[in-house]
Amino acid sequence: MQKLMIITSYFPPEIGAASNRIFHLAQGLKTDYDVTVVTPLPNYPTGKIFPEYKGRFKVKTCENNISVIRLWLYASKSKNKFLRLFAMLSYSLSLVWFFMWNKIPGKVIIQSPPLLVAFTCMLFLRSKKRKLILNVSDLWPSAGYELGALKDGFSYKILQSLERFNYKSADLILGQSHEILTHIEKITTKPQLFLYRNYPNIERIGVSETIGNNTLKIVYAGLLGVAQGILKLCKELNYNNAELHIYGSGAEEDQIRSFVEKNKDLPVFFYGRVDRALLHEELKKYDIVIIPLLNRIYGSVPSKIFEYAKLGMPMLYFGGGEGENIINDYELGWVAKAGDYKQLNLTITSIDNRLLTTERRKKIQEYAYKNFDFEKQLRSLKKWL
Structure with a gap:
């Protein structure tokens, strides 16, 4: 069976849309591929390594027939932008170390954002023999600017450069919205584009009977x-x-x-x-x-x-x-x-x-x-x- 790797910053037992999205994607692909997920030690959204993973630098498990490799990072939810940057950088460094000592398959799906993590993957995994698929769930740095987390300046322009590099280095880009794909098309026409919505894969349950309260x-x-x-x-x-x-x-x-x-x-x-x-x-x-x-x-x-x-x-x-x-x-x-x-x-x-x-x-x-x-x-x- 052909091997496929998914590199993400979020994965269960972490909660949230990003974690659920990648989990369902991995589950869906495992019938056709030998899937490996590379992710940090669980820490989101608390900003602290989950108790059962503390003191570990690497944890490898098999979960639902998916190989999950969890790498060390410096976990933080500090409002200090330098600490947040160091947290992302620490995972990027762990990924570089992992790439040096492990064979990477011919197909890799990379989650973006975080922008720096995606850039690390696109930079170190570029190869004519490898297909890089970038899964874009939000547009950074523009989303950060709209939220007020980033200001237009030198650092913002650096992030824009990383964004452009990531898009231009991809062979296929999955975007969760038409707006994302339209934005990418304005930057590059190189990669193929595919609209991949965040549809959940959940069992159908009956709806509840309404009560009809005044409030x-x-x-x-x-x-x-x-x-x-x-x-x-x-x-x-x-x-x-x-x-x-x-x-x-x-x-x-x-x-x-x-x-x-x-x-x-x-x-x-x-x-x-x-x-x-x-x-x-x-x-x-x-x-x-x-x-x-x-x-x-x-x-x-x-x-x-x-x-x-x-x-x-x-x-x-x-x-x-x-x-x-x-x-x-x-x-x-x-x-x-x-x-x-x-x-x-x-x-x-x-x-x-x-x-x-x-x-x-x-x-x-x-x-x-x-x-x-x-x-x-x-x-x-x-x-x-």
């Missing part, structure tokens, strides 16, 4: 990072006819806990991080799920859209871009302009609880399984590899 029960589940802006959502939401329930972990976790403790008169509840399977059951308790982004990020299409649709959950999307079009085109819920909390609250007020029926949930789920088919997309991808 709209809104739930958010996922990363509590800067991009999502959940702390600001807690502060800006109009609670006159709504509750907010939060699941997850990340950079804003402590601040959100503090906000909930200090505002016990508000109907906002925080449950922390829960297992994904349990979360799917928990979501059934609520009327709608909210998918917010603090700012509209060009190229970004949150994978939660596809996952929640397969669960039959109506959505309130607050992020702009292609995600907004998907919600509207497939009648998955409501949209509000990214960053406009006044419009968000007006949209929430306009939602008629009587329309949140079991039949509507079943319709959403039917749309999802018809149009967001992981296996169909994977079969198409295999023809390009």
Whole structure:
């Protein structure tokens, strides 16, 4: 069987869209390839090496017939940009060491971002005998600039140079959105381009019976990072006819806990991080799920859209871009302009609880399984590899 390697910065037991995406990709490819995943020691989103991996420099395991090699890195979630840079650089150095002492197969899928990690792979693995496939899930450095994490200057131009090098060095690029592929086409026409959405591969479960409460029960589940802006959502939401329930972990976790403790008169509840399977059951308790982004990020299409649709959950999307079009085109819920909390609250007020029926949930789920088919997309991808 032909060998294939996937190099990623995120992989289970880490949580999040990036981890789930690569896991499902590896699972889907293992029937046709001998798959090896190279990834750092688990540390996301806590910024600390998970207890069972502490003190290890390399861990090799076989998980679900996939060889998983975990390499050392300096883990950190510090706001200090130099520490964050060193964390990425440490994994890049581990990868260079790994490349020196191990035979790398003829097909390699490389996750980007992080941009520096992807650059290391593209630089050291270039070969006429090897096919490099770049899996682009977000556009860096432009996404970092839109989030306010990066400023236009010398370092930003360096990152743009790395970005261009990565695209031009790839043989095939997988982009999660049309915007990503359009952006890449403006830089280079060398690689083949393939739209690879973040469709989840989850077992179909029955939708819940709706309760029809007068109060709209809104739930958010996922990363509590800067991009999502959940702390600001807690502060800006109009609670006159709504509750907010939060699941997850990340950079804003402590601040959100503090906000909930200090505002016990508000109907906002925080449950922390829960297992994904349990979360799917928990979501059934609520009327709608909210998918917010603090700012509209060009190229970004949150994978939660596809996952929640397969669960039959109506959505309130607050992020702009292609995600907004998907919600509207497939009648998955409501949209509000990214960053406009006044419009968000007006949209929430306009939602008629009587329309949140079991039949509507079943319709959403039917749309999802018809149009967001992981296996169909994977079969198409295999023809390009």
